[in-house]
Amino acid sequence: MSLDRASCITCGDVAVTARVVSVSGDTATVEVDGRREQVGIELVSPVEPGEALLCHAGIALQKVDAE
Amino acid sequence: MRFLDEFRSGELARRLSREIGAQVEPGREVRIMEVCGGHTHAISKHGLEDLVPDEIDFLHGPGCPVCVIPMGRVDDAIFLAEQPGVTFATFGDMLRVPGGRGSLLQAKARGADVRMVYSPLDALELARRNPDRRVVFLAIGFETTAPATAVTLLRCREEGIGNFSVFCNHVTIGPPLRAILDSPGLRLDAFIAPGHVSTVIGTRTYDFIVRDYGRPVVVTAFEPLDILHAVVMVLCQLRDGRCEVENQYTRVVRRDGNPRAIAAIEETMELGETFEWRGLGWIERSGLRLRPEFANWNAETRFELPGNRVEDPKACQCGEVLVGAIKPWECKVFGTACTPERPIGTCMVSAEGACAAYYNYGRLALRA
Numbered sequence: 455m456s457l458d459r460a461s462c463i464t465c466g467d468v469a470v471t472a473r474v475v476s477v478s479g480d481t482a483t484v485e486v487d488g489r490r491e492q493v494g495i496e497l498v499s500p501v502e503p504g505e506a507l508l509c510h511a512g513i514a515l516q517k518v519d520a521e
Numbered sequence: 522m523r524f525l526d527e528f529r530s531g532e533l534a535r536r537l538s539r540e541i542g543a544q545v546e547p548g549r550e551v552r553i554m555e556v557c558g559g560h561t562h563a564i565s566k567h568g569l570e571d572l573v574p575d576e577i578d579f580l581h582g583p584g585c586p587v588c589v590i591p592m593g594r595v596d597d598a599i600f601l602a603e604q605p606g607v608t609f610a611t612f613g614d615m616l617r618v619p620g621g622r623g624s625l626l627q628a629k630a631r632g633a634d635v636r637m638v639y640s641p642l643d644a645l646e647l648a649r650r651n652p653d654r655r656v657v658f659l660a661i662g663f664e665t666t667a668p669a670t671a672v673t674l675l676r677c678r679e680e681g682i683g684n685f686s687v688f689c690n691h692v693t694i695g696p697p698l699r700a701i702l703d704s705p706g707l708r709l710d711a712f713i714a715p716g717h718v719s720t721v722i723g724t725r726t727y728d729f730i731v732r733d734y735g736r737p738v739v740v741t742a743f744e745p746l747d748i749l750h751a752v753v754m755v756l757c758q759l760r761d762g763r764c765e766v767e768n769q770y771t772r773v774v775r776r777d778g779n780p781r782a783i784a785a786i787e788e789t790m791e792l793g794e795t796f797e798w799r800g801l802g803w804i805e806r807s808g809l810r811l812r813p814e815f816a817n818w819n820a821e822t823r824f825e826l827p828g829n830r831v832e833d834p835k836a837c838q839c840g841e842v843l844v845g846a847i848k849p850w851e852c853k854v855f856g857t858a859c860t861p862e863r864p865i866g867t868c869m870v871s872a873e874g875a876c877a878a879y880y881n882y883g884r885l886a887l888r889a
Binding site for chain 2: 469480494496497498508510511512513515516517518519
């Protein structure tokens with residue numbers, strides 16, 4: 455995920471929460487602050503558009519609970 | 522969507538600050554180590570040290586992957602980047618880390634094909650698009666970043682991509698914490714544990730800290746209110762005489778983490794016998810290497826690396842900073858010979874390094 459460039463990506467700090475826009479196979483298009491990127495979803499699938507994912511280094515690590 | 526505003530409310534921060542003040546016993550110092558570089562960065566960026574009483578002392582732990590990489594591994598990376606036909610890819614902060622032979626950025630200036638990527642999947646895409654190049658990805662990071670490398674390796678194998686390999690420098694968070702806890706003369710009351718690493722490996726990873734060392738642990742997210750809330754939770758445990766692993770970051774962290782991410786790491790990587798950490802020395806079973814089944818994609822088997830060990834510069838005190846023995850501004854070269862523009866030590870390179878965090882946010886000496 456390249457959405458927070460002020461930080462160092464090697465650190466888990468850079469993981470960001472993103473909303474799923476669409477899904478195609480093992481890849482989802484997600485949106486943060488109006489920007490769209492693609493992330494691998496092998497580790498959290500199945501996912502649906504509208505769900506929130508914690509994404510880091512190009513993959514989704516976890517689904518985010520709505521609070 | 523950012524989900525951030527509610528975690529940066531000044532009013533709520535002041536309320537938590539008052540709660541922390543009420544929990545602290547005047548004159549009794551409480552030393553809390555935040556393990557993760559992301560927490561260190563957030564504490565400096567949001568001025569949290571000014572929101573807690575003098576009795577609270579934040580110690581900055583070893584959880585910045587760039588900061589703990591030894592100089593010899595950087596030299597190995599430069600060696601790989603300078604091999605004929607190699608396109609070398611890694612995360613941006615690694616490019617500036619000084620080794621014994623300069624940095625990857627300097628290797629790039631000498632003509633090496635060095636690329637900055639945001640994901641190992643981007644490096645794999647470079648390999649797909651450039652079949653005549655040998656693409657090497659320098660993998661670095663704790664268990665938060667290792668799943669991305671694992672997924673990349675699994676896709677690589679599935680697609681049969683032969684011109685891609687990984688120089689694996691992934692490390693695990695548990696062993697360095699044990700090494701710190703075993704260090705003589707340690708004065709430490711509790712840990713604030715990293716949220717996103719725990720998303721992958723779960724909170725059970727820290728059970729040994731409460732069981733074997735009697736120190737409370739609170740797993741925490743990275744926003745200022747999260748960290749202040751974690752301090753409150755630590756103080757409540759100390760006040761009540763409890764010693765538990767508590768989870769402040771319930772919105773993504775589960776006790777068992779993400780079992781599929783753990784499985785992906787275990788399918789592609791295994792613990793090596795030992796790994797050298799800057800500042801902590803050699804720690805047994807703390808670094809990940811590719812499994813033999815992935816030897817075709819292992820840069821360390823495909824290339825003959827020099828593997829030289831390089832001593833840190835004498836003036837550099839990153840080692841002491843990394844274990845919380847000194848504050849960044851107590852280092853002899855902090856802010857003078859060593860700055861983010863011209864770093865001597867790794868702690869000044871990464872945005873999450875304690876020295877860079879102190880320098881960038883103006884915390885240049887003991888608070889008034």
